[in-house]
Amino acid sequence: MKLSSFFQTVRFRTILLSSLITILVTIGQMIYVSNNTFFFSRKETEQTFMRDHNHVIKNIDNYISSLKTLATKPSNEIGIMNILRTNPAELTEQDKNSNYYYIQMFLFRELMLTQENCESIFLYSENTAQYYGISNTYIIRDNDRYYDFSMVTKDLTNISYDKPIFISGIRKSGMKIKPLSNHTITYMQGIFENQKRLGAIIINLDSEIFYQLTTDSKIEPYDVFYLIDQNNNVICSNDSSKIGLPLPIELSKVTAHSFINEDKLVVASELSELTEWRLVTISETNHIFGYEQSIKNSIIVSGILLIVLEIIAVSFITIGLMKPLTQISKNVSDIISGNLGVRFSPVKGELGELSMMLQTMLDTINNLIQQIYQKEERKRQLEVNALQAQITPHFIYNTLSRIKWMASIQQADSIADALQSFSNILSYCMKSNDETIVLKQELEFIKDYVELMNLKVLNEIEMLYDVDKEAEHSIILKFILQPIVENVFLHAFDGSEYYCTISVKCRIVGQTLVVQIHDNGKGISPEKLKELFNISVKHTSSIALKNIADRIRYHYGTDYGVTIHSELNKGTNVVINIPYIPDQHERG
Known part of the structure; x- marks a missing residue:
């Protein structure tokens, strides 16, 4: 057969038409798959990005909440409560010294030893307007010699029976001698009896603890992060030069996540309802979504290979696609109708291979159905195990x-x-x-x-x-x-x-x-x-x-x-x- 004659045959035209249709369909599928892959993967990446922020905020909230339990210990100590109730006019100098020693030993034993990052702890007495304190290095006796109480005294005005807890933003350390760090966070909790304030417990925390809580979580090493207090000042950051300074205005306005700098940077923010602090991170877009180029290249290469294989397959199938096609069509119709128990009869040639492929696919579907059923049974069993x-x-x-x-x-x-x-x-x-x-x-x-x-x-x-x-x-x-x-x-x-x-x-x-x-x-x-x-x-x-x-x-x-x-x-x-x-x- 001459080459020109072959081009005029139905076989060639069928192969050509089938190949063109296959190519167009494959290209359409590639575009659809790539668009959906990028959409859903980007969406999942953004959700993971925000979940990481939420995880960090939860760690910080859990730590702050643990301080509440710690700060209630003086209220449960009978000796401490008796001292806070006592009229100062009834105390001798020996009694006052004894009270100082008792409170400071209690603060050291019950509170200071349990908090590695605690700079100082004070117990304030409402009756005597006196602070009993201890730091991580020495006992604080005089009100102004070792510590500047002006800020703490101002904070006491925020404590009431209806609002017994006050958490400050980042501030300069009040320690005048050997401060643990330059910046601290103050946690203050009132001590009440019959709705009357007897005093308050003040815990000054090294801001470094919040850096540890943040970096121990899921913040990626290439991210720049800022933990911001309620006054919009930086509590901690991997850019230490920003600590204690206000966050830039363009970053402070971010409420969830957004793209800035011509979409080259991703800025995300998560708010803590407990402390009103926020975690703000800045990441390069190509770091977060860098996988997209690899996916795109893989889809293109896979698509080209698939088109080549499809053209070859169409050619071979078209040459021998005659009598067995009717039986295959009938079996496929049965499958579509819901009969997954059909069996494809073995035939020779390409249609035989197609029959075996369809049979394998049908067996795989049946196996997957069985696996799903087994997984559901396993899920129910895991519920019981969880309850146990x-x-x-x-x-x-x-x-x-x-x-x-x-x-x-x-x-x-x-x-x-x-x-x-x-x-x-x-x-x-x-x-x-x-x-x-x-x-x-x-x-x-x-x-x-x-x-x-x-x-x-x-x-x-x-x-x-x-x-x-x-x-x-x-x-x-x-x-x-x-x-x-x-x-x-x-x-x-x-x-x-x-x-x-x-x-x-x-x-x-x-x-x-x-x-x-x-x-x-x-x-x-x-x-x-x-x-x-x-x-x-x-x-x-x-x-x-x-x-x-x-x-x-x-x-x-x-x-x-x-x-x-x-x-x-x-x-x-x-x-x-x-x-x-x-x-x-x-x-x-």
């Missing part, structure tokens, strides 16, 4: 500490009981990965849990159980009772001096298992009650109850769940409704 870990290391630590304390003052009996209960709890948590458990075993777990929790309270709480014999052998979800009982211990009897009880009542009503947990505690206000199932409220009680309700709805449907009835000073009643499922092993 609800007895936190903090609880384990407190429990063991309590047992150790008991061992030092008693002989052995109560300790043996406590250790047995604790062992039972650990065994229950680790013995099985099943999502469900017999109600009787869950109640035994609750009894052991309550016995340990009673070690931590002064007024022991009594548990009352009223369980139908048939209900004992019901199948329930694991760990749906313990969070409720824990909430009762944490909130219902706070400060109570009366007889405290928790009653658990289990009944079978028709085909429904009804579990009621009632306490005679202080109850829940209507406003608080509305918040318990509100997903926007980040509270331990709300999270626990919503977790239980979601698990019940997930496993049994929307006809089942958790309801709460409560009145102030009259207690709280929590009702759980789930289907009654008898334990077949127990019946057998």
Whole structure:
């Protein structure tokens, strides 16, 4: 066949037309894929960029929040409170010296030793208008000899019963001798009794701690960052020359993230609602989005290779695309209709390869469907595993500490009981990965849990159980009772001096298992009650109850769940409704 004749054949025209269509489609796909890839990758990068900022701010907020716990220690010390209540006119010189020594040793032992980056700590007495202080290097006795109290005295005007905490911006250190650093942050918290201010605790922090908190997080090394106080002054930065100076106006106006300098720089800002501080970072655009050029090059090379392979494939397929095509078309139609069980008959040639490719693709789809199903089952199993870990290391630590304390003052009996209960709890948590458990075993777990929790309270709480014999052998979800009982211990009897009880009542009503947990505690206000199932409220009680309700709805449907009835000073009643499922092993 002459070459000119070949060009006139249907075969050549079919190959040419198919190749042109394939090329155009591939180019269109390349443009679509590249545009979407750049859009979504850039969006994800920007979100990651902002999440890193949020992570840094959270670290700083957590550190500031930890100071609140530290600053409450003087309020819990009887000796300190007695000194703050004392009329200065009634004190002898020896009493004053004794008070100085007592307070300074308390500040050193309980506060200074726990804060590595603390420059100085002062206790202010309202009655004497006197500061009792200690620094990281020496004791501060005279008011003005070692420290300039003018700024601190001014800060005291910001402390009231309604606003007990004041956090300053960055300022020059008030230490006159051997300051820990040039700049400090002052944390001040009032000490009140019957809404009357008795004094205040003042903690002066080295600003270097905030540099550490920032650089220990996810700030990239090529970023320039500024931590800005509420007065728009730089607290810390990897440009140390800017510390203590105002942030430039063009940067201070950034509220989220934006591009400046002809889109060559990305500026991002994150605000702390706790301190009103902001983290501002500046990054070069080519550092953040430098991967885009690599992706573009890869798409172009892949597209060219794909076009070449497609042209070759179209040529071979067109030459032999005859009789087997009808069967392939029919099988594909069956697949589109939802029949994923079809099998492609083996044929020779290119169509045979296509048949095998389609069969492999169909097998892959079936395997992926099976994998998705298995992943969902695994996800449900992980939920149970996560719930089994609800007895936190903090609880384990407190429990063991309590047992150790008991061992030092008693002989052995109560300790043996406590250790047995604790062992039972650990065994229950680790013995099985099943999502469900017999109600009787869950109640035994609750009894052991309550016995340990009673070690931590002064007024022991009594548990009352009223369980139908048939209900004992019901199948329930694991760990749906313990969070409720824990909430009762944490909130219902706070400060109570009366007889405290928790009653658990289990009944079978028709085909429904009804579990009621009632306490005679202080109850829940209507406003608080509305918040318990509100997903926007980040509270331990709300999270626990919503977790239980979601698990019940997930496993049994929307006809089942958790309801709460409560009145102030009259207690709280929590009702759980789930289907009654008898334990077949127990019946057998």
